[in-house]
Amino acid sequence: MREYDKVIFELSQEGRRAYSLPKLDVEARDLEDFFPEGALRKDDLDFPQVSQQELVRHYTHLSMKNYSLDNDFYPLGSCTMKYNPKINEVMARLDGFANIHPLQEEDQVQGALRLMYELDLWLREITGMDKMSLCPGAGAHGEFAGIMTIRRYHEARGDHKRNKIIVPDSAHGTNPATAAMAGCEIVEVKSDGEGRVDLDSLREAVGPDTCALMLTNPNTAGVFEKDIEAITQIVHEAGGLCYYDGANANAILGQVRPGDTGFDVVHLNLHKTFSTPHGGGGPGAGPIGVKKDLVDYLPKPTVEKEGDHYRLDLDRKESCGRLKDFQGHFGIMVRAYAYLLALGAQGLKETSTMAVLNANYIQVALEEDYNRAIPGLCMHECLFGGLKEAPEGIKTLDVAKRLMDKGFHPPTVYFPLIVPEALMIEPTESESKETLDRFIQAMKEIAQEAKTAPDLLKEAPHDTPVRRPDEILAARKPILSYQEEE
Numbered sequence: 417m418r419e420y421d422k423v424i425f426e427l428s429q430e431g432r433r434a435y436s437l438p439k440l441d442v443e444a445r446d447l448e449d450f451f452p453e454g455a456l457r458k459d460d461l462d463f464p465q466v467s468q469q470e471l472v473r474h475y476t477h478l479s480m481k482n483y484s485l486d487n488d489f490y491p492l493g494s495c496t497m498k499y500n501p502k503i504n505e506v507m508a509r510l511d512g513f514a515n516i517h518p519l520q521e522e523d524q525v526q527g528a529l530r531l532m533y534e535l536d537l538w539l540r541e542i543t544g545m546d547k548m549s550l551c552p553g554a555g556a557h558g559e560f561a562g563i564m565t566i567r568r569y570h571e572a573r574g575d576h577k578r579n580k581i582i583v584p585d586s587a588h589g590t591n592p593a594t595a596a597m598a599g600c601e602i603v604e605v606k607s608d609g610e611g612r613v614d615l616d617s618l619r620e621a622v623g624p625d626t627c628a629l630m631l632t633n634p635n636t637a638g639v640f641e642k643d644i645e646a647i648t649q650i651v652h653e654a655g656g657l658c659y660y661d662g663a664n665a666n667a668i669l670g671q672v673r674p675g676d677t678g679f680d681v682v683h684l685n686l687h688k689t690f691s692t693p694h695g696g697g698g699p700g701a702g703p704i705g706v707k708k709d710l711v712d713y714l715p716k717p718t719v720e721k722e723g724d725h726y727r728l729d730l731d732r733k734e735s736c737g738r739l740k741d742f743q744g745h746f747g748i749m750v751r752a753y754a755y756l757l758a759l760g761a762q763g764l765k766e767t768s769t770m771a772v773l774n775a776n777y778i779q780v781a782l783e784e785d786y787n788r789a790i791p792g793l794c795m796h797e798c799l800f801g802g803l804k805e806a807p808e809g810i811k812t813l814d815v816a817k818r819l820m821d822k823g824f825h826p827p828t829v830y831f832p833l834i835v836p837e838a839l840m841i842e843p844t845e846s847e848s849k850e851t852l853d854r855f856i857q858a859m860k861e862i863a864q865e866a867k868t869a870p871d872l873l874k875e876a877p878h879d880t881p882v883r884r885p886d887e888i889l890a891a892r893k894p895i896l897s898y899q900e901e902e
């Protein structure tokens with residue numbers, strides 16, 4: 417281990433300073449006039465005392481332990497780790513966007529409201545919906561908003577018995593979780609051999625108690641539901657509505673619109689498809705769109721335009737309610753808006769074309785060494801079921817760990833659950849052919865090593881500060897402090 421690979425946390429030495437503050441220009445007694453006695457701090461904070469250089473090095477070393485999209489390829493399936501152009505960060509930090517306050521008068525923030533309104537229009541055009549709600553703060557939050565909107569729709573029609581949500585067995589875990597949070601029962605339908613919804617199982621599953629079907633298309637196996645119109649028709653004939661999980665919209669941008677294939681409600685993840693860095697748990701945005709029959713039930717507020725004036729509509733009597741403070745994560749909306757303006761309609765279409773081409777390039781290049789999970793072309797991600805030839809005991813997990821030695825972030829593993837030893841690779845549109853070739857080369861080397869030197873895989877990763885943590889223990893009893901417990 418190099419010296420700087422160690423992260424030493426106890427650096428404090430009495431009297432060292434990393435900053436110099438401007439001279440205090442308020443009198444202490446003035447503060448006492450403003451704040452109650454108990455709210456004023458009397459003693460200094462117990463902060464570490466370090467020099468500026470030590471401070472810079474500490475955080476730089478920490479950042480070097482992190483793997484990010486700015487380091488190299490990050491093919492995490494179902495996560496769309498695409499390049500987020502830096503100009504969008506600059507836009508979100510512009511004074512007029514970053515320093516406004518949600519309680520400001522409507523007249524003072526017309527530009528921000530206009531941006532939201534125009535983003536709403538763009539997203540309607542992309543999804544084929546009639547109105548958006550921009551408030552949800554994440555994909556899962558959008559799902560919840562969408563299902564609550566659907567529930568309000570049924571209730572407003574006096575249709576009170578619809579409490580079942582149909583979810584395919586290949587669904588993202590947030591779908592059944594959303595159904596449960598919304599107080600519904602979950603009905604699982606089987607997929608066929610190609611990861612597509614089995615029409616007969618769907619026919620059996622629907623009925624007078626069907627609230628909605630939740631579907632991802634392309635599904636989590638990277639396959640487009642060719643029977644999509646039959647699927648949405650079966651649900652509609654039973655009186656249910658169709659919910660489209662559009663978290664990863666990278667395959668459909670400018671190609672096909674959920675609203676044109678029978679869906680009533682859609683959510684998008686602005687932080688996956690529309691340029692907000694994600695993966696560190698920061699804020700996201702999961703706006704939802706609905707067809708006109710559902711507009712009244714959307715969460716509040718919505719953004720409306722009257723003449724030349726933009727306003728937030730809080731006075732929505734039939735709304736399913738307020739799901740977030742203020743109007744949602746505005747900074748994420750700015751990034752998405754800038755991204756859309758820069759790409760334009762043609763650029764969006766090229767995005768999805770390249771995303772699908774890149775995934776198929778990898779799929780074909782790796783099929784000699786890895787089990788193809790599903791025949792035919794894939795959409796924006798490709799799915800394998802582990803190594804073709806591997807000695808007993810060499811698993812997908814070992815392949816993923818060995819990739820870290822070769823400098824890549826591993827793909828998504830063991831998801832979707834319908835494919836044993838799943839490896840789900842989503843390259844996105846933003847990678848060059850050279851990068852894809854380096855990744856393919858590494859995956860092929862690993863397939864060889866599995867046969868000739870399997871211990872290299874079993875013991876990987878070899879060079880990371882943390883190697884193979886006990887994942888159950890790490891999730892159940894995480895140690896969140898650098899100090900050892902007493």
Ligand SMILES: *Cc1c(COP(=O)(O)O)cnc(C)c1O
Nearest residue numbers: 494554555556588590632661663
């Ligand atoms: C990422 C994802 C979600 C959840 O989005 P969050 O923003 O993480 O809540 C839902 N569905 C699918 C298919 C996803 O890939």
